[in-house]
Every structure is written in structure tokens, then in C-alpha cells.
Amino acid sequence: MENALNYTRRLMKAGAKARKSLGQNFLIDDEVIAAIVKLSGVAAEIPAVEIGPGLGVLTRLLAGQTGRLWAVELDQNLLALLRRELRSAPVEWVQGDALKLHVRDLWGEQKGILIGNLPYYITSPLLEHYLQQADHLLSMTIMVQQEVARRMVAEPGGKDYGVLSIAVQTAAEPELALAVPRAAFLPSPQVDSAVVRLRLRPFPGLSADQGMFFRLVKAAFGQRRKTVLNSLSAGLGRVKGEVEEMLTQAGIDGGRRAETISIAEYIRLTEVERSR
Ligand code: SAM
Numbered sequence: 601m602e603n604a605l606n607y608t609r610r611l612m613k614a615g616a617k618a619r620k621s622l623g624q625n626f627l628i629d630d631e632v633i634a635a636i637v638k639l640s641g642v643a644a645e646i647p648a649v650e651i652g653p654g655l656g657v658l659t660r661l662l663a664g665q666t667g668r669l670w671a672v673e674l675d676q677n678l679l680a681l682l683r684r685e686l687r688s689a690p691v692e693w694v695q696g697d698a699l700k701l702h703v704r705d706l707w708g709e710q711k712g713i714l715i716g717n718l719p720y721y722i723t724s725p726l727l728e729h730y731l732q733q734a735d736h737l738l739s740m741t742i743m744v745q746q747e748v749a750r751r752m753v754a755e756p757g758g759k760d761y762g763v764l765s766i767a768v769q770t771a772a773e774p775e776l777a778l779a780v781p782r783a784a785f786l787p788s789p790q791v792d793s794a795v796v797r798l799r800l801r802p803f804p805g806l807s808a809d810q811g812m813f814f815r816l817v818k819a820a821f822g823q824r825r826k827t828v829l830n831s832l833s834a835g836l837g838r839v840k841g842e843v844e845e846m847l848t849q850a851g852i853d854g855g856r857r858a859e860t861i862s863i864a865e866y867i868r869l870t871e872v873e874r875s876r
Contacts (some may be wrong), residue, residue: 604628604657608786611655616681618787622674623719626654627743629784632795637661639777639797640715640741647707651698651716651726651742656682658715663689666713670706672698699729703736711736717743720789724748724764731771740772740798749776749794761859763821767814769863770806772798805867813870820858820866828861829854846872 602610605628618624627633636658642648642665653659653671655678662669663686672694673679679695694701699722703712714737718726723744730740744752752768753776754760768774778795782788806813819835820828833843847854850868852861 601660604630604633605786607657608655611681611685612786614681616655616678619675621721623652623721624654624675624678625717625720625785625787625789627657627717627784628786629780632778632780632784633657633661635778636715636717636741636743636795637665639795640713641739642666642713642715646738647710647712649701649703649706649712649714651714652719653682654678654717656686658717659691660686660689662715663691668692668707670694672696672701674698699725703730703733707736709736711738713738714740715742716740720745720791727752727764728767731767734771734800734802737800739800741777741795742798743780743793743795745789746779746792746794749796752776752796752798756860756862758859762824763814763817766817766863766866768798770803770810770813772800774798803863803867805864812873813866816869816873817858817866820861824858826857827855828852828858831858846876 608626608628618626642662645667647668648662648666650659650662650671653673659671669690670692673682674697676695679693683693714730730737750760751762751764753774754765775797776794777797780793780795782792819832822835823831829840829843829847833840836843844854846869849872850865852865852869
């Protein structure tokens with residue numbers, strides 16, 4: 601197989617342009633590309649979707665290794681090029697916005713895997729969109745900015761731990777699998793990147809209806825420098841005495857900060873709120 605750098609240069613010579621506005625930084629490092637495919641757990645019987653195939657460096661490796669493979673690309677010009685270049689590959693090309701895709705419409709009630717060197721300008725909404733589809737996914741293997749990767753895997757107690765960590769970890773076990781330097785892309789992005797592998801699983805003790813849980817978590821982190829007593833009472837619009845009582849019932853000291861509180865403790869707080 602033609603190496604990724606030569607392949608990318610050839611397609612760019614043939615007219616493919618990297619559009620910054622669509623987060624187009626193409627992978628040119630064959631080792632990183634092979635590592636992502638391996639980490640993804642791709643297997644003959646498992647359906648897979650790739651978000652943002654770009655010039656197809658991941659797609660051409662994934663094709664033929666999965667049950668069925670869909671690739672969702674927003675850029676019509678790139679998609680026309682992909683259809684030509686990878687015409688004999690077993691890929692179902694989808695032109696459209698990955699933020700509107702529901703994997704159930706692709707593979708029904710089975711569970712599949714998601715892979716993508718994500719467009720960084722929409723990492724958070726993409727994560728949120730696909731974490732909501734956790735019931736239909738086995739895993740997600742994604743390239744994100746290193747700083748986002750750190751926040752995804754962060755444990756309580758540090759500045760990286762926040763709403764994103766909690767959103768990810770309530771739906772999945774994340775693993776920071778590979779650090780990727782900016783030189784692995786063409787053009788090089790402004791930041792270093794990392795591959796994160798998420799194994800989707802329900803979090804023990806967290807109910808299916810997570811609205812109240814996330815309302816409390818967001819209120820707690822609303823003013824992360826303040827004590828959780830102060831930030832919750834401001835965020836929920838409640839008097840301190842009431843919030844202090846809730847925290848005490850949940851076994852949480854009101855003098856702590858939101859970033860020190862574990863998911864299990866936020867679940868206890870949600871239970872107290874529910875029983876009020
Ligand atoms: N997979 C290729 C690679 O690794 O070289 C390209 C990755 S590039 C970082 C992100 C890709 O996502 C681009 O091809 C871009 O056009 C595509 N993209 C951007 N926004 C998108 C969206 N909303 N839905 C689907 N694809 C999108």
C-alpha cells in the first residue's frame with residue numbers, strides 16, 4: 601500500500617485542499633494510522649463507522665476488516681475524491697454532518713464501533729452526541745487534542761477534572777492510548793493530539809435519566825474556585841442552609857470544591873435531591 605505521506609501528497613496535487621474551517625488535518629504517519637486501527641478493535645463481524653474520513657488514510661485500512669463500514673464526511677469535494685480513489689473498497693459513503701447521524705440507523709439493534717480523527721472544532725458536541733448513543737456502541741477510538749484527552753481521563757482532585765470528565769466516565773471507561781505529535785498531520789495543527797479509546801458501559805448506580813445528575817454537576821462546577829456549598833447554592837438558586845442539608849445527607853463536606861468530588865458522590869447527591 602502506498603504510504604500515507606505519498607498518498608496524501610498525490611491527492612493534494614490532484615486538487616484536494618485542506619479546509620481549516622472543517623478541521624482538516626490529514627494524518628500522514630503510517631504507524632499512528634495502524635495503531636488507531638488496531639486499538640479500534642475492528643473485527644469481521646462488528647459494524648463500524650468512521651467520522652470524517654478526509655482523504656481516507658484510515659478508511660483504506662479499515663475497509664474489508666469490519667462487518668460493514670460507513671464513512672461520514674461533510675465535505676462534498678473530498679467525498680467525490682474518496683469515491684473515485686477508493687472505488688473498489690467495501691465502504692458505504694455518507695455525505696453529511698456527523699452531528700446528525702444516529703448509528704442505530706446504520707446497524708439497527710446490534711452494537712458497533714466508532715473511529716475517527718475528529719474535526720477539533722466540534723469535538724465536544726461530537727462527544728456529547730455519541731455518548732448519548734452509548735447503548736449502540738461497543739467502543740469509540742478517537743483522535744482529540746491532547747488537552748481534551750487529559751480532561752476526558754482525569755480523576756477527581758486536579759484542574760483537568762470537570763464536566764467533560766464526568767460526562768465521559770459515566771458512559772465509558774476511557775484510556776489515553778497514544779500521544780500524537782503535531783508532525784503526524786498535514787497540515788500540522790497548532791496543538792499536540794492523543795488517541796483516546798472509550799469502552800462504553802453503564803456506570804454502576806447511575807439511573808438512565810441523567811438530567812438531574814448533570815444539572816447538579818454543572819451547578820457544582822459553575823464556579824469551580826468556590827466551595828461546593830457556594831457554587832451549588834448559586835447555581836441552583838437555593839439558600840445555603842438547604843444546600844448544606846443536602847450535602848450533609850449525601851456525606852459531602854460543603855467546604856470541598858467541585859473538582860474533588862467523585863462520580864459516586866455526585867450520584868449520592870442526586871439520590872438525595874430525588875428523594876426531597
Ligand atoms: N480521517 C482523516 C485523517 O485522519 O487524515 C481526516 C481527519 S480531519 C482531522 C477531520 C475530517 O472531518 C475532515 O475530513 C473534515 O472534512 C471532516 N468533518 C468536519 N466536520 C464534519 C462533520 N460535521 N461531519 C462529518 N465530517 C466532518
